Amino acid sequence: MTKAAFHNQIAHQERLHEKRALEFSNVALEQYETAYSLCDEILYDIEENVNMKGDIDRQAIFMIFVRVMGTMQSIKCLFLKGYYYDAFVLVRSFVGSLGTCCYISQNKGTGEIWFNDKKIDDSLDMFKALAKTINREIPEEDTAKFYGKLCMFAHGNNWAIRSLISEVENEDDLEDGLKTIRFRNPSPYEKTWVDTVAGHPLLTLLVIQELFPEISDYDKRQIAEIQSIQFDAWKKLNR
Numbered sequence: 001m002t003k004a005a006f007h008n009q010i011a012h013q014e015r016l017h018e019k020r021a022l023e024f025s026n027v028a029l030e031q032y033e034t035a036y037s038l039c040d041e042i043l044y045d046i047e048e049n050v051n052m053k054g055d056i057d058r059q060a061i062f063m064i065f066v067r068v069m070g071t072m073q074s075i076k077c078l079f080l081k082g083y084y085y086d087a088f089v090l091v092r093s094f095v096g097s098l099g100t101c102c103y104i105s106q107n108k109g110t111g112e113i114w115f116n117d118k119k120i121d122d123s124l125d126m127f128k129a130l131a132k133t134i135n136r137e138i139p140e141e142d143t144a145k146f147y148g149k150l151c152m153f154a155h156g157n158n159w160a161i162r163s164l165i166s167e168v169e170n171e172d173d174l175e176d177g178l179k180t181i182r183f184r185n186p187s188p189y190e191k192t193w194v195d196t197v198a199g200h201p202l203l204t205l206l207v208i209q210e211l212f213p214e215i216s217d218y219d220k221r222q223i224a225e226i227q228s229i230q231f232d233a234w235k236k237l238n239r
Contacts, residue, residue: 013186017082020189027233028195032076035201035226039069039208042219046212057111061101061211068097068204076197082186084193085153085160092150094200098207099126102133105211123147133210134203202230 022029043065052058071094078087103126104110110120127147152160205223209215 010186014081017186017189018080021080021082021194024189024191025194028198029076031198031226031230031233032201035198035205035230036069036072038219038222038226039072039201039204042205042208042212042215043069045215045219046208050212050214056115057104057108058211060111060114061104064097064101065204065208068094071097072197072200072204075200079194079197082189084187084190087193088150088153088160091200092147092154095130095147095150096123096126098204099123099128099130101207101211102126102129105129106132123151130207134206198230202226 043062046062050058052062071090075087075090075094078084078090100114100120103121104114106129107120113120124144124147151157205226209220209223
């Protein structure tokens with residue numbers, strides 16, 4: 001296969017994956033867009049109406065939230081194209097960023113440390129701070145295990161790399177008793193993975209609501225409505 005043919009094949013696979021994602025994950029993607037738009041509106045209102053002058057912790061938190069918005073869009077694009085591995089690398093960054101916001105909120109004065117480009121604490125502590133903020137009583141062992149899985153993608157561990165590989169049998173391989181190992185880039189469409197994008201802006205909204213409680217009652221009602229819709233959809237899938 002020529003280099004041009006190879007790149008054309010990859011581009012075709014990306015388009016095919018995106019077509020399937022838009023067709024079969026359309027509900028989750030619509031939920032994503034609704035929640036993402038609300039995140040954008042609320043952050044704009046916070047910037048315009050919340051006095052953060054002299055509050056270095058809140059200034060740091062707001063700056064991280066702005067960065068999170070771009071991360072969520074990047075994750076969605078990668079999932080749409082079928083690059084699940086790379087999407088999960090960014091999910092780890094996304095979760096870590098929200099955790100950093102929560103940690104700064106819970107530990108007064110750490111915003112200044114963050115502005116000085118110094119490490120404020122262990123990454124796992126950030127994840128624990130996130131769980132605490134959204135009132136989820138997650139056992140510490142489970143918290144560490146979940147975060148560890150995400151870290152495997154970020155660091156290229158064997159378990160994570162294997163998720164990209166498929167064994168393809170063909171006649172030549174069978175004669176030699178071997179199997180051809182091929183990387184799946186992009187991966188075949190998996191509805192379960194693509195549908196997870198809907199939860200990212202919702203999680204962001206829940207954290208914003210906790211760290212900036214002065215947002216309007218109207219915005220809080222919208223967040224509650226989005227949460228109810230997504231939770232109802234999740235329950236139906238898991239009956």
